[in-house]
Amino acid sequence: MKEEQLIAEVLYGEETADRSRYALYENGTYMVISKFAYLIGVPFHIFENEHEPPKMEWYEALEKDKNARIIRNLCMLRTAFERNYRNIFQAMRYDLKGIASMPEYIPRECIDQLSADGLSIYRANAQPIQYIIDINNHIANRINNCKNLFPIWLNWSYIRQLFIMPGGTTEKGAKGAAADYYAHKEIYPYQVYMNWSAPSDVGNILYNDKKFVRLLYEHHEDYFTDMSKVTDAGLIAKNGIYDFLERSNRTAIVVDCENADPYKLYATLNNLDQAALLGKISKIILYDDVHTTTAWKILEKFTQIPIEHNMIERIKENKSLVDIRLTTGTCREFFQNDTDSFILASSDSDYWGLISAMPEAHFLVLVESDKCGPDIKRAMIDAGITYCYMDDFCTGNSDEIRIQAVLNEVRKSLDEAVHFNIQELFQEAIRRTRAELSTGEQAQFYDRYLRPMRLNVDKEGNVEVLLGPL
Incomplete structure (x- = not known):
């Protein structure tokens, strides 16, 4: 980013350098940042505001996805605990309140929605830090359920890491992450907690897909090359x-x-x-x-x-x-x-x-x-x-369309390369081995060893047919 700032100052002068940096992100799309914003728990009113980058159409689409709802509600609860930790701690310790009885600090609708989706986060006599650890575990265990929401051209491991609190499964790690969040809260988009650390002068990383993906890859010392994926015609x-x-x-x-x-x-x-x-x-x-x-x-x-x-x-x-x-x-x-x-x-x-x-x-x-x-x-x-x-x-x-085209060609090639009837192969094997199997034995053999057949594909793409039970 310093290099970009220097180039901008040379080309446009110091006064317009900051403004010129936005030209790097012109005509960016909003699909990726809208999906990410939903999952990480960006408030609903941000989607409602037509002047903000996250788009309501993606909020409405992901609200219908159970896995997405679970991650969003967990992330919203985690942010609520981080923002209001001291108040929640005092209310639990001195007023003996539970997480469902302090809506001013913890959104009750998130707890209710998680329960409706089959996930309860209640713990008896738990402290806020224990809730944070539990939430971190739930997110780590479930975030891969949302992998298919993002396109295949985007490195999923980079996205996934944004949801994982460093050391968040231990009390020491969770407290350290909280301290870092409090110290640099202004760099987090919409002050929602995520695993992000970057110079504060980059602005809103959810400005559009072009900016988000570029910064995300730079964060991992990588470079995103195909900007056509995140840029639309003007x-x-x-x-x-x-x-x-x-x-x-x-x-x-x-x-x-x-x-x-x-x-x-x-x-x-x-x-x-x-x-x-x-x-x-x-x-x-x-x-x-x-x-x-x-x-x-x-x-x-x-x-x-x-x-x-x-x-x-x-x-x-x-x-x-x-x-x-x-x-x-x-x-x-x-x-x-x-x-x-x-x-x-x-x-x-x-x-x-x-x-x-x-x-x-x-x-x-x-x-x-x-x-x-x-x-x-x-x-x-x-x-x-x-x-x-x-x-x-x-x-x-x-x-x-690209995925469907490739799948069609793979299916066509498979049909040409591999086409057999397993019952016919079974009968030919019995004939060649001269194994005397009764009708009942043949049926049990078929159900136990042949019907469960499956394919194993190694790293080089070689395919092997595996017989027998799983």
């Missing part, structure tokens, strides 16, 4: 698309599957206002080739917009017909189906011929920055054609 790019759709009567998205990335296209669609898309876009037309990624086949599972998938056969193996079929198909949509506007997803400059030959139609072009040359971009600017980069849209919340 309002200028999105409003350009919305304005285009608003001016159109009927819009189709036309995709050159040879020159477009299915994951980036999905990320683009996924990060736009779905109501605006569904109200204006009639369909997505895919012009595909046998040599493109199979991910195009599952795109329809991840969008409500109707998909028309055209698989273009090749007459010559070395000659694709996608471009000519896309061109003629777009013309047919315009003249036969009254589609007046097209969003063309392709970085191929050859389609400038299509765009320039149809001045009556309206075009918006989705390109990839490293595939689209300066000449075609200059031509679009001169002709007043709107274009935007698919690379600018956040890919961090679009892993579902």
